[in-house]
Amino acid sequence: MADCPLDLGWMRVFEAVGRLGSLTAAAGELGLTQPAVSYVVRALEAQVGTALIVRQHRGSSLTPAGAAMYRAVGVAIAQLQGAAREIRNLQSQSVVRLFTDYGFASLWLMPRVAAFRKAWPEADVHIVASASLDPGQADAVDLSILFGARADFGPAAVQLFEEEVVPVCSPAFALRHGLSAAGEGIAGLPLLHLDSTPRPRWFIWRDWLAAMAIERRPGPADLSLSTYGLVVQAAMADQGIALGWTCLIGDALAAGSLVAVGPPIVRPQSGYWMVPAASLSAPAAALAAWMVREAGTVS
Template sequence: MSERQLDLGWIRVFEAVGRLGSITAAARALGLSQPAVSYVVRELETQLGTPLLVRGHRGSALTPAGELLHRAARAAAGEIDTAARAVRRLSRRPVVRLFTDYGFASFWMMPRVAAFRQVHPETDVHIIASAGADHGLDGAEDVAVLFGARRDFPPESVQLVEERIWPVCSPAFAARHGLGQEPARIGNLPLLHLESTPHPRWFGWSDWFAAMGLARGPAASDLSLNTYGLVVQAAMADQGVALGWAGLIDGALADGTLVAIGPSLARRETGYWLAPGATLSEPARDLIAWILGEARAGSTGLPAHEKGS
């Protein structure tokens, strides 16, 4: 006659009793009554025909048979918990967190994120954007895309866009002021500034004028704004001349919403860098590969008048 199989509902209870060395402590940990835990152990001993615990005033100790069974219960409970976590993950949509600044989120990522979702509809991308996104990574994100120099980022980081700027404005503003490719004339017009720290990591108007061999200080007609999105909106609204960054204003230059009205200024070691997180899920790897592919596809980063030069 085959042996009677054990009812497996006891596993969690007996594992707790053996681990905690007390029926009372096990009951407290499991949210059960002490008599309920005692009943499970007695029923188990009855089914097996041997004592599993030596009961004392200060708790309960496992008998040799109890030790053998407890090892199996502990292993089984651990495997079941691992499998349960995996099953729950299967039922959830994978989420990838991308940490970046407002400029990259608004002008580079958002116009493209719908394309990623078409390729990977099962993955949610949570974009965590900050006006003051720094290159000090804390490991909370899956992927970070931040502005800085090569030295600011881990060795495995990849440069997406080289820092390159042009003076840009709306077509109507350029026509009204007769602007072409004459840097000296730009200094007589209202300039749009992105507010920054005393030692910004990116180019400012002073850098551009110095590279052109021109001097131009602050003027009453200038306008300072605290996000790059506002700077671009002000330029589109005929409020002045802004510095346009490659990778961020490519779409506006391509559709004619903005026009470049002066020579570019570039430096190779600075720009937007992609830094992967310490541990990457498969969806995070998919997002990284997709971002790199998109960056390569738009790698020229030049307005029409500079392409081929």
């Protein structure tokens, strides 16, 4: 939160006059008119019963009484501003900022985050989902849930899920094409792809087909989509076979909206990792511990 000056009324006006030595300069700094600043000073002088500034042709100067008031006001403003910073820091500690990708946010986090919010109702959780692998300004994020290998992250990272993928499709698609968990018949059917970089961090269909020693046969055209949530939706809509990261599509498999139609492949040192900031507030630390428990891992 920005460190905005408090509205201190006459104190801030008088402090600016004393510091700048000019009613006009003080007015310019505070966004007021010169008559308005002059009125505030005259009203203060009336309250204390003595002159506080000497108005001169060019600027103004403090009287001895004004100098005493200026010193007191300076101390008071510094103390009040310090108290305001402390209060703002306490308030900001209830905000938890979490960065992750679209797939993890929509398929794993959102179905579960209500449980955390129930346990920590005072925590203001901000979830930032992106197609990027990089959270950008690290100091603005408390927790990042990122996909990659152990070598991609620092020693503080905790692996939530290892990378395990399995071919999946809708039950109707599997029935129509006679598919089973053995993986037979996939070679000539449309595959659903997640658009990625030339060297993706995650498994792609080429990896699974190579692991199964399967060669593609001519058939219906494949479909590529920009986010993993769309890939899963396309699979549920009978558009083809997707690679399902088991940590993300486990709920859909359990509900029967997706079925496995081939053996899984696993890469234990790769997967989703939780990367915490250097220091965490109590709500952020609680969210981190909760995610570890939900993922079934031990930190």
